[in-house]
Every structure is written in structure tokens, then in C-alpha cells.
Amino acid sequence: MRTQEVSVLKAHDLKCVKGSTELFSNIHFQIESGEALVVEGRNGSGKTSLLRILCGFNYPAEGEISWCGTSIEQHDEYQQQISYIGHASGVKLDLTVLENLVYAQRLVGSDFDENEVKEIIRAVGLFKQRNVLARKLSAGQKRRVALARLQLEERPVWILDEPLTALDKTFVKEFEMVLKNHLENNGMLIVTTHRDLVLPTEVMKNINLSA
Amino acid sequence: MFNALITIIRRDLLVAFRRRAELMNPIIFYVIVVTLFPLGVSLDQEFLSKLAPGVVWVTALLAALISMESIFRQDFDDGSVEQLFLSQHPPTLLILGKVIAHWLVTGLPMLVIVPLMALLLYIPSQAITTLFLTLLIGTPILSLIGAIGVALTAGLRGGGVLLGLLVLPLYIPVLIFASGAVSAVINGMSSEGQLAFLCAGLILALILSPLAISASLKISMN
Numbered sequence: 004m005r006t007q008e009v010s011v012l013k014a015h016d017l018k019c020v021k022g023s024t025e026l027f028s029n030i031h032f033q034i035e036s037g038e039a040l041v042v043e044g045r046n047g048s049g050k051t052s053l054l055r056i057l058c059g060f061n062y063p064a065e066g067e068i069s070w071c072g073t074s075i076e077q078h079d080e081y082q083q084q085i086s087y088i089g090h091a092s093g094v095k096l097d098l099t100v101l102e103n104l105v106y107a108q109r110l111v112g113s114d115f116d117e118n119e120v121k122e123i124i125r126a127v128g129l130f131k132q133r134n135v136l137a138r139k140l141s142a143g144q145k146r147r148v149a150l151a152r153l154q155l156e157e158r159p160v161w162i163l164d165e166p167l168t169a170l171d172k173t174f175v176k177e178f179e180m181v182l183k184n185h186l187e188n189n190g191m192l193i194v195t196t197h198r199d200l201v202l203p204t205e206v207m208k209n210i211n212l213s214a
Numbered sequence: 215m216f217n218a219l220i221t222i223i224r225r226d227l228l229v230a231f232r233r234r235a236e237l238m239n240p241i242i243f244y245v246i247v248v249t250l251f252p253l254g255v256s257l258d259q260e261f262l263s264k265l266a267p268g269v270v271w272v273t274a275l276l277a278a279l280i281s282m283e284s285i286f287r288q289d290f291d292d293g294s295v296e297q298l299f300l301s302q303h304p305p306t307l308l309i310l311g312k313v314i315a316h317w318l319v320t321g322l323p324m325l326v327i328v329p330l331m332a333l334l335l336y337i338p339s340q341a342i343t344t345l346f347l348t349l350l351i352g353t354p355i356l357s358l359i360g361a362i363g364v365a366l367t368a369g370l371r372g373g374g375v376l377l378g379l380l381v382l383p384l385y386i387p388v389l390i391f392a393s394g395a396v397s398a399v400i401n402g403m404s405s406e407g408q409l410a411f412l413c414a415g416l417i418l419a420l421i422l423s424p425l426a427i428s429a430s431l432k433i434s435m436n
Contacts, residue, residue, distance in 0.1 A: 060296060060435050082300050091293030097232040098225070106225045110218065110301050110308065136232070 009036045010071050010084075010159065012057075012191060017066035019052045026052055027212045030066070036159065039182070039192040039202050044212030050195040051090065053212065054164050057193060058087050086111075086158040088166060092149035096138040100129050100148055103137055108155045120155060127151045128174065142169040150178060161185060163194045218303035219311045226315035229288070240281035241323045247273045248331055259336045266335035267396035270345060271352075274324055275385050278353060279378060281320040282360035285312065286368050286431070295431055305431075306424035313354075313361050313427070321353035341399040344409075348392035351412040358423040359384045365430035388415060 011033060018028035026049030034040045042050050055061045057068060059075050059082050068075045075081045087093075094103055104120050124133050127147040129140075137145055146169050153161060161182075167175055179201050182192060186206055194200065230237055251269050252262055289295045289312075298305050325346060332342045363381035367373030395408035 058296070058300070060299070060432075062436070083302050085300050087296055087300055089293050089296060091291060091296075093293040093297045095225075095229060095288075095292060095294060097229045102225075102228065106221065107297070109221045110225075110297070110303070 009189075010191065011035050011069075012160070012193075013069045014057070015067050015069070017053070017056065017068070018064045019049050019056065019061075020064040021049075021052065025064075028065070030210065030212070032208065032210055034191060034193070034208060036189040036191055037186050038206045038208060039186055039194065040208050040210060041200065041202075042193065042195040042210055042212065044195075044214075048212040050212060051164055054087075054089070054162050054193065054195060058082070058085055058162055084158055085160045085162055086153050086156045087162045087164075088149045088153065089164045092146065093152070094137050094145050094148045097136065099134050099136055100124060100140070101133045103148055104151055104155055107152045111156045111158075123151045123154050126154075126177075143171060143174070146170055147174065150181075154181065159189070160191045161193070163192070165195055165197070167196055167198045167200070215303060215307060218301075219307055219314075222308050222311035223315045223318070226312055227318065230315065230319045236284065237281070237319050240277040240320055241327075243280060244273050244277040244324060245327060245330070247276075248334060252334060263336040263338060263400060264397075266331075266337045267341075267345070267393040267400070269335060270331050270337075270396075271348070271389050271393040274349065274353060275356065275382070275389055277324070278320070278356040278360055278385075279381060281316075282357070282364050282381070283374060283377065285316045285357075285361055285364050287364075290368050290434070295435060299432070299435075305428045309361075309427045309431070310420075310424045313357050313424070316361070317354050317357040321349075321357055324353060325349050337396075338400055341396050344399040344405050345396045347409060348395050348412060351409065351416050352388050352392045355388050355412070355415050355419045356385060358419040362423055362426045362430055365427045365434060367434075368431070369434035369436075388412065391415070 013033045015031060017030040019026040030053070032040060042053055044050050052061065056063050070078050070081045070084070093107070098106065101120065101124065104124065105117070108120060121133070124130050127150060129144060129147055132140060132144065137148060140148070146166070150166060166178070170178065175198070182202060186192060186203070248269060251265070255265065256262065286295065298308050301308060328342065328346050328349060331337070332345065337345060360381050363377045366380065367376050370376065391408040391411045395405035395412070398405045398408065
């Protein structure tokens with residue numbers, strides 16, 4: 004799935020308006036494969052809106068986003084590069100942990116391998132709960148299911164909205180390792196978080212929407 | 215690509231099975247309303263069999279409308295809608311799969327209880343096959359059209375009222391042709407013309423509505 008070529012995601016002069024209020028304007032950035040963008044800002048400053056715009060779900064009021072030189076609206080395969088975890092993490096409450104991941108992997112189109120799925124469930128510490136309905140899991144455990152999905156989908160661009168919510172400290176450490184690995188494998192990461200995320204500073208870029 | 219369709223149908227059926235109590239509502243509504251007609255209107259055999267095609271189909275229409283609301287609600291709540299658009303497979307295909315799964319749990323049971331309806335409403339035996347056929351062809355159209363309305367109103371509060379206003383006018387042609395077909399057979403005429411129209415409607419809906427649903431979901435996500 005992953006290419007060794009360097010991809011570039013570039014945002015030019017983005018502006019986002021919700022209703023009659025302007026959330027942010029004049030946002031520029033450029034990140035390449037292997038780099039992370041940490042989006043900061045107060046509550047309501049438009050972090051989630053920015054991520055959704057980057058996913059192509061919403062459109063910016065002004066400005067343009069390009070993927071490898073082509074505007075994402077014209078790019079046919081851009082959305083197939085993305086794994087997105089939002090506030091609603093895409094975990095189906097009426098499916099078990101295992102079913103959630105199996106179906107997620109099949110629908111995203113990567114090759115299905117049950118052992119790989121089980122391995123990742125073990126890695127996120129949910130092996131004992133693999134046959135438990137997601138409805139019965141705690142908030143942190145549900146989050147873990149979503150983060151396990153990320154690793155299964157094997158997509159180059161990870162767009163994560165507050166991925167650390169409800170996670171315990173030990174798991175945050177483990178998850179940082181996963182993110183580091185992803186970046187080392189030429190992945191791209193765009194993340195919002197209110198907690199400190201320890202990533203290699205040389206590949207980390209920051210953008211503050213409240214500034 | 216066919217695999218993706220099967221996968222999403224299986225997933226949605228599994229979810230539906232785990233929430234089966236909720237899904238029974240429209241079917242129970244359907245049976246109860248049809249049962250109430252002989253009690254409330256008249257027990258006269260001839261009168262009832264004249265009324266029957268209309269009763270069965272108006273009830274089917276309303277039951278379909280009630281059941282439609284559940285098709286995307288959960289997906290909006292749990293964030294699966296976004297994932298549909300990030301899939302490797304075309305969103306329209308996955309959406310078609312979702313509608314098929316939804317029809318299998320809400321539309322198909324209506325077909326199964328056709329003999330019961332026929333008994334309750336004195337539908338003559340030669341018309342039962344036609345009634346069955348109209349439901350077989352017609353209810354998928356209701357699901358496909360209804361899903362467009364649900365996708366459009368999913369992001370709104372109190373979208374339910376709007377849904378009825380949006381979708382019911384589009385259901386009317388199905389109602390006219392379907393109950394017309396059954397009436398024709400009861401009156402000893404051929405129902406081929408009406409059935410052909412229904413088939414044409416189904417083909418049109420199968421092709422066009424996934425595109426419309428996909429576009430509507432995108433609008434609602436915004």
C-alpha cells in the first residue's frame with residue numbers, strides 16, 4: 004500500500020466560516036510524507052472543521068488544498084489515502100471488537116487477514132474483549148478500537164481528531180510509538196490534541212488556529 | 215467490487231439482527247393497521263376486497279416511511295458515514311448495499327405476510343400473486359427513494375416531518391401503479407402494464423438513487 008515516493012499536502016490561504024462567524028482565515032501550511040502537523044487552538048477555534056476540510060468532507064470558504072500538486076476536489080484518489088478518526092470514531096456499537104475491525108478492514112479495501120487483525124487487537128490490549136460488543140466497552144476502550152482500525156487500514160495519511168481522549172497514560176505512550184513508526188514509514192499525520200503528544204521534533208510542525 | 219457490496223450487506227444485517235426489537239416496529243405497525251380495517255370499516259367481503267389493494271399499499275407506504283428513518287441515523291451518530299466516503303470502494307456501491315440490507319429487514323417481511331393480509335381483507339386468490347409481485351418490485355423503490363430523503367434530512371433536528379413532505383409525493387406513482395395492478399386483477403383484467411411501469415421505476419431507482427443518496431449524505435455531513 005505505502006509508496007516510498009514523497010507526497011505533499013499543501014493548504015493555501017484557508018478560511019472557514021460557520022454560520023456568520025469566521026472560525027479561521029489565512030491558514031497556510033505544507034507537510035510532506037514523514038511529517039506531522041499538530042493543530043492547536045482553543046475550544047471552538049475550528050480544529051475539527053479544519054480536519055474535516057482536509058478530509059474533503061467540508062469545503063473551505065476560501066482557499067485551496069492540494070495533494071501532490073492537484074486540488075483535492077479534482078483528485079480522484081485523495082480520499083483513499085486517508086484514515087480519519089473524528090469525535091465519532093466510526094466504531095459500530097452493535098458489533099464486537101473483532102467484527103468492527105474485520106468489517107472496517109474489508110470495507111476500506113486492504114487485504115483481509117484475520118491473524119493480522121487479532122495481532123493488532125492484542126497490541127491495543129483488547130484481546131480478552133475481542134468478542135464483546137463495542138457498546139459494552141469503556142470510552143477509552145472504544146477509542147482503542149478506533150486506533151486499531153488506523154493500523155489495519157495502512158493508509159499513508161492519518162487525520163486524527165483528539166485521538167488521546169479517554170486513553171490511559173500507558174497506552175498514550177504505546178500509541179506515540181505507533182505514530183512514530185507511521186512517520187518513519189513515510190506516513191503523514193495531522194492531529195489535534197489538548198494533551199502533549201511526544202513526537203520527534205524534527206518532523207513536527209505546529210499550527211495554532213487561535214493565534 | 216461485488217465483495218464490498220456483500221460485505222456491507224452482511225455488516226448491516228448483523229447490526230440489524232442485534233437491534234431486532236427496533237426493526238420490528240414498522241412490521242408490527244403494518245400488520246396492526248391492516249388488521250384494524252376490517253374491524254373499523256366493514257366486514258362485508260365484497261367491499262373489503264375492493265378496498266384491499268389500497269389499504270395494503272397505503273399501509274406499506276407509511277410503514278416504509280417509518281422504517282426509513284433508521285437507515286442512516288446510527289451511521290451519523292457513530293461516524294460511519296465519513297468512513298463510507300474514505301473507502302476504496304465507490305460510496306454509491308456501499309450505499310446501495312446499505313439500502314439493500316435495510317430492505318431485507320424491513321421490506322422483505324412485508325412480502326412474507328402477504329398471505330395473512332390476503333386472508334384478512336378477502337383478497338381473491340388470483341390477485342395474491344399480483345399483490346406479492348407489486349410488493350416485491352415496489353417496496354425496494356420505496357426504500358431507494360426514502361433513503362434519499364433520509365440522507366437529506368439526517369443533519370436536521372426534527373427531520374422526520376420534513377421527510378414525509380419530501381418523500382411521500384415521490385411515493386405516489388408507486389402507490390398508483392401498485393394498487394392499480396392488484397385492482398385490475400381483482401376486476402379480471404391484466405396487470406401487465408402497471409407491473410411494467412413498476413419494473414421501469416425500480417430500474418431507474420436502482421441506478422439513480424445511490425448517486426442522489428451519496429450527494430445528499432455529503433450535503434448533510436457538511
